[in-house]
Amino acid sequence: MPRKPRRSQSWFGRLDRDGFIYRSWTKNRGIPHDQFDGRPVIGICNTWSELTPCNTHFRVLADQVRQGVLEAGGFPLEFPVMSLGETLMRPTTMLFRNLVSMDVEESIRANPLDGVVLLMGCDKTTPALLMGAASVDLPTIGVSGGPMLSGKFRGGELGSGTGVWQMSEAVRAGTMSQADFFEAESCMHRSHGHCMTMGTASTMACMVESLGMGLPGNAAIPAVDGRRNVLARMVGRRIVQMVEEDLVMSKVLTRAAFENAIRANAAIGGSTNAVIHLLALAGRCGVTLALEDWDRFGHDLPCLVDLQPSGQYLMEDFFYAGGLPAVLRELGDVLNRDALTVNGRTMWDNVKDAPRYDLEGRGGPRQRVIRPLADPFKAKAGIAVLRGNLAPDGAVIKPSAATPALMKHRGRAVVFEDSADMHAKVEDESLDVKPDDILVLKNCGPKGYPGMAEVGNMPIPAKLVKQGVTDMVRISDARMSGTAYGTVVLHAAPEAAAGGTLALVKSGDTIELDVERRRLHLEVSDEELARRRSAWSPPAAPVPRGYTRLYFDHVQQADKGADLDFLVGSSGSAVGKDNH
Ligand code: FES
Numbered sequence: 071m072p073r074k075p076r077r078s079q080s081w082f083g084r085l086d087r088d089g090f091i092y093r094s095w096t097k098n099r100g101i102p103h104d105q106f107d108g109r110p111v112i113g114i115c116n117t118w119s120e121l122t123p124c125n126t127h128f129r130v131l132a133d134q135v136r137q138g139v140l141e142a143g144g145f146p147l148e149f150p151v152m153s154l155g156e157t158l159m160r161p162t163t164m165l166f167r168n169l170v171s172m173d174v175e176e177s178i179r180a181n182p183l184d185g186v187v188l189l190m191g192c193d194k195t196t197p198a199l200l201m202g203a204a205s206v207d208l209p210t211i212g213v214s215g216g217p218m219l220s221g222k223f224r225g226g227e228l229g230s231g232t233g234v235w236q237m238s239e240a241v242r243a244g245t246m247s248q249a250d251f252f253e254a255e256s257c258m259h260r261s262h263g264h265c266m267t268m269g270t271a272s273t274m275a276c277m278v279e280s281l282g283m284g285l286p287g288n289a290a291i292p293a294v295d296g297r298r299n300v301l302a303r304m305v306g307r308r309i310v311q312m313v314e315e316d317l318v319m320s321k322v323l324t325r326a327a328f329e330n331a332i333r334a335n336a337a338i339g340g341s342t343n344a345v346i347h348l349l350a351l352a353g354r355c356g357v358t359l360a361l362e363d364w365d366r367f368g369h370d371l372p373c374l375v376d377l378q379p380s381g382q383y384l385m386e387d388f389f390y391a392g393g394l395p396a397v398l399r400e401l402g403d404v405l406n407r408d409a410l411t412v413n414g415r416t417m418w419d420n421v422k423d424a425p426r427y428d429l430e431g432r433g434g435p436r437q438r439v440i441r442p443l444a445d446p447f448k449a450k451a452g453i454a455v456l457r458g459n460l461a462p463d464g465a466v467i468k469p470s471a472a473t474p475a476l477m478k479h480r481g482r483a484v485v486f487e488d489s490a491d492m493h494a495k496v497e498d499e500s501l502d503v504k505p506d507d508i509l510v511l512k513n514c515g516p517k518g519y520p521g522m523a524e525v526g527n528m529p530i531p532a533k534l535v536k537q538g539v540t541d542m543v544r545i546s547d548a549r550m551s552g553t554a555y556g557t558v559v560l561h562a563a564p565e566a567a568a569g570g571t572l573a574l575v576k577s578g579d580t581i582e583l584d585v586e587r588r589r590l591h592l593e594v595s596d597e598e599l600a601r602r603r604s605a606w607s608p609p610a611a612p613v614p615r616g617y618t619r620l621y622f623d624h625v626q627q628a629d630k631g632a633d634l635d636f637l638v639g640s641s642g643s644a645v646g647k648d649n650h
Pocket residue numbers: 124155156157191192193230264265269271
């Protein structure tokens with residue numbers, strides 16, 4: 071069969087003036103002429119940045135990929151894209167996920183690449199790179215940066231994010247000193263890598279693997295383990311073969327792959343952020359995926375892993391216990407076993423012999439980080455999709471991180487109009503709030519914040535913390551950090567800033583949450599809601615120009631993945647014109 075013409079040869083394989091230009095400047099680093107002979111040109115898309123602490127080892131990973139590409143006879147070309155550092159960027163990295171996806175998409179399409187390796191770590195870097203690459207659809211493999219080593223503090227373990235939420239509440243309750251709080255800062259994050267709880271970064275790394283977009287083992291190998299470098303090296307070798315096989319992204323990212331990822335997310339007690347990111351990614355791939363699919367494929371499944379924030383262990387333990395392949399093997403009967411993965415094998419071929427280990431305890435019983443399907447860590451742990459007049463287009467809750475007694479609850483609303491209002495009032499001892507009230511936060515959705523910040527796990531009001539209250543029902547149009555926990559209803563759609571019913575809630579209204587019946591209801595008559603709506607007016611754009619204005623004007627609601635409306639779909643890899 072005649073070989074498909076190599077895409078890069080329409081740049082590098084030419085004898086004319088433009089061929090001279092395309093090759094000559096590229097040779098300035100000492101690239102020999104034979105590198106332009108038609109061998110696969112592999113882009114290494116790097117999100118290294120000192121402003122993204124979770125990705126600061128990516129130069130090493132990129133070099134490993136480069137070595138692998140060379141070993142397999144390819145021609146590697148590394149390129150940077152905007153990076154998204156979860157801990158430093160304001161107002162929220164989610165505002166920029168779609169911008170980075172555009173950067174990635176256009177960088178790939180505009181350049182002489184035949185295949186791409188995506189280096190991803192900190193939360194939003196993973197969906198942003200997958201989304202951008204999917205809209206071009208070249209042969210593509212994802213390499214996750216890997217989790218940090220476990221945090222260690224005074225003889226105990228300290229999980230990224232999760233420990234912050236716990237300790238900050240302890241400081242507020244007066245049970246932890248400020249000095250101890252400072253010391254814990256250095257104990258939590260001890261090595262390169264991303265958050266080592268089952269937060270959004272770890273969840274998305276698991277999504278990469280369960281979608282079939284990464285090599286087996288991608289999700290859990292610690293960032294500083296030599297095997298992470300080996301994996302990157304093997305990816306470099308494999309992407310060259312994928313170009314030869316024309317194994318493009320759309321052959322992997324099928325409906326079956328997304329169903330597998332949803333199931334995997336339930337089994338790992340994964341982040342609610344995965345819902346938004348996979349909906350957006352599916353939109354780029356032309357795969358029909360609805361919010362309800364999370365309930366349909368995930369809600370009956372148990373959580374098999376005992377990892378923070380739902381449990382006690384950390385990603386390093388998860389890796390030693392077998393990692394994601396062991397979890398996927400346990401799910402065997404419910405997986406789409408024939409889903410193709412980037413190594414050319416099916417999902418089931420990759421995991422059917424994956425071992426699962428209980429870990430040696432320190433004088434105590436063996437640690438069961440990954441549980442068998444017959445004896446799960448938590449039953450029915452998949453993300454639940456709620457509906458009702460308070461969220462006609464849906465809202466989500468993560469049952470594995472919630473308080474069981476609050477999953478069916480009726481209470482009085484205590485409303486915060488926006489995050490500034492919440493921060494101003496939550497420490498106020500005179501706030502009219504009781505333990506069985508329901509906290510409601512408005513205007514933190516895609517348009518409202520803007521960017522749908524991770525503020526949905528709003529702090530328990532100070533006066534209740536002092537009474538020992540540790541959880542309350544909280545409802546918002548915001549997101550929540552994957553490292554957070556609590557009975558937190560998120561992603562209410564339409565959001566308040568788009569005129570959703572959430573905008574009309576007043577303090578003192580009664581709200582009913584019934585997770586078993588998937589119900590989220592504001593007990594206010596339609597007539598009264600209509601009266602309130604006539605007095606409501608939409609917010610103006612937060613700024614008159616620039617990317618934030620573009621985002622405000624075009625962002626879709628959470629149930630559609632919060633992608634920009636004009637980015638949905640793919641434009642392929644063709645570029646019709648030369649640059650001179
Ligand atoms: Fe980067 Fe958590 S802050 S993964």
